[in-house]
Amino acid sequence: MAVLVTGGAGYIGGHMVLALLDQGETVVVLDNLSTGFRWAVPEAATFVEGDMGDGDLVGRVIAEHGIDAIAHFAARIVVPESVADPLGYYLNNTVKSRALLEAAVRGGVGQFIFSSTAAVYGEVGNEPVSEDTPQNPVSPYGRSKLMTEWMLRDAAVAHPLRYVVLRYFNVAGADPAGRIGQSTPAATHLIKVAAQAALGQRPHLDVYGTDYPTPDGSCLRDYIQVSDLADAHLAALRHLRAGGEILTANCGYGRGYSVLEIVDVVKRVSGVDFTVHLSPRRAGDPPAIVAKADRVRAELGWVPRFEDVEEIVRQALAWERHLAAKTAA
Numbered sequence: 001m002a003v004l005v006t007g008g009a010g011y012i013g014g015h016m017v018l019a020l021l022d023q024g025e026t027v028v029v030l031d032n033l034s035t036g037f038r039w040a041v042p043e044a045a046t047f048v049e050g051d052m053g054d055g056d057l058v059g060r061v062i063a064e065h066g067i068d069a070i071a072h073f074a075a076r077i078v079v080p081e082s083v084a085d086p087l088g089y090y091l092n093n094t095v096k097s098r099a100l101l102e103a104a105v106r107g108g109v110g111q112f113i114f115s116s117t118a119a120v121y122g123e124v125g126n127e128p129v130s131e132d133t134p135q136n137p138v139s140p141y142g143r144s145k146l147m148t149e150w151m152l153r154d155a156a157v158a159h160p161l162r163y164v165v166l167r168y169f170n171v172a173g174a175d176p177a178g179r180i181g182q183s184t185p186a187a188t189h190l191i192k193v194a195a196q197a198a199l200g201q202r203p204h205l206d207v208y209g210t211d212y213p214t215p216d217g218s219c220l221r222d223y224i225q226v227s228d229l230a231d232a233h234l235a236a237l238r239h240l241r242a243g244g245e246i247l248t249a250n251c252g253y254g255r256g257y258s259v260l261e262i263v264d265v266v267k268r269v270s271g272v273d274f275t276v277h278l279s280p281r282r283a284g285d286p287p288a289i290v291a292k293a294d295r296v297r298a299e300l301g302w303v304p305r306f307e308d309v310e311e312i313v314r315q316a317l318a319w320e321r322h323l324a325a326k327t328a329a
Contacts, residue, residue, distance in 0.1 A: 002026040003237070004067045004109075006052045006100065007074030008045070009036025011182045012115065012171055012226060016071055017045055018179060019230040028065045030058070031074065035184050042179075053096030055103045062107035069111035069240065070104055071233055072097065075145070078188055079119065079284040082141035093144035098151055105159045111240040112152065112163040113233055118222075118250070118289050120146040120167060126213075126220060126256070128292035131167070131248050139284030149248070162246055164236035164300075169222035169252035169291045171229055173312040174319035181319030182226075190262055191223065195316040198270035201324065205274060207259050209281035212288070218259035220288035222252035225306035225315070235300035247299055252291025253307050262309070269313045 003020055007013035008029030014036070020027045027045040030052060041047045046065065050057045052074045061067065075093045076082070082089040104112060119142030120135045137143045152163050172191040174181030182192045197205040210217040232251050239247065257265075267273055296302045306312060 001068040002028055002065045004028050004030060004061060004065070004070045006030050006070065006072045007036065009033060009038060009040050009047075010073060011184065011187075012168075012229060013071070013073030014040045014180045015175060015226045015230040016073065016233050017042065018175060019227070019234050021045060023234060026065075028061060028067065030061060037183055040180055040183065051096065053099045055099045058100060058103035059107055062103065062109060067107065067109055069113070069237060070100070070109055071113040071115075071237070072100060073115045075115065077141065079139045079141050080282045082139050082144070083283040086140035089140045089144045093141070094147045097148040101151055101155055105155060105161060110160055110162060111237070112161060113236045113240070114148065114152060114163060114165045116149055116165045116167045117142060117145045118167050118169045118252070118291065120149065121289060123286040124289060126288045126290070128254055128290045129250070130292040131250055131295055138286060141284070156246055162240055162244070164240060164246070165248040166232055166236060166251050166296070167248065168229060169224055169250070169289065171226050172223045173225040173227070173306065173315040175227055176306070176315060178318060178322060181316070181322070183323060190221075190259060191266065191313060191316045192320070194263055194266040195270070195313070195320045197274040198266055198272040198317065199320050199324065201320065203275065204277050205263065206277050206279045207263065208279050209285065210278050211281070214258055214288055216258050216260050219285055220256040220258050220290065222254065222256055222290040223262070223309060223312060224252050225304070225312050228304040228306050231305070232296055232300065232302045235302045239300050247295075249296040249299065250291040250293045251296055252293045253304065254291055254293050256288060256290035257309060265309055266313050269310055270317055
């Protein structure tokens, strides 16, 4: 048995690869390296450079490596970019996911874990949202992910396929052992960007919108540490292998932090009072979204290890220093 990780040279997928290898799993990574990095894939994993939308390639990988489960992370994820390039997002996140699903069904892969997003909910108010909250995404990114959820649901009715959908909230931090972190230069993750500003790698930090209906006017988000998120995927894999039922679950801590609160934490932990520019709202950003995440704990037995936001920030700062040293070497 082997697990195919699409997007396994990227940020979240890369942490899943490490988590699987740490558990002694056989791992095959499929990544086109459009945003991922070859150096991020450990030697213990088999690497295949290619596109998840190439059904023939995926079919060969499934057959050659005895793939019994797929963890699907490959996606474009920047909300404002999806507003500017909706067709590109529907192609990459929806059309190519359909090709991947078809190859999985043809290859007899019976277990599928899908990296979805809290963006499927849209504008929901300041109260924590459950998995039963109506989905009303406000960006092409969120809609592209929701469409894939629909395809999974319908495919599972027609074929012997069981799946877990994990809807992420805001992912942050890095591997506590320092092996991998968010490495994409143009990444828009708030904690990464704030860490870069604190280290002098950016001239300032832009805060987009301070007139939202939230306590301090900035967007409210639930931040989940990336290794905790990888652990949730491991729990999903165990669930499916044990014959568990189809499941959709939120992945977050159930605690919201505003953008301005996160900025204050990064300043405090780094000891740097970096420059912050208050900018207009970005298209596609809901005012607040915080997880009601009881289901992932109850159904998958998930227990987070890194809930402290200051520790998450310390990990992000350490990784940015590592990247800077790597670039300078």
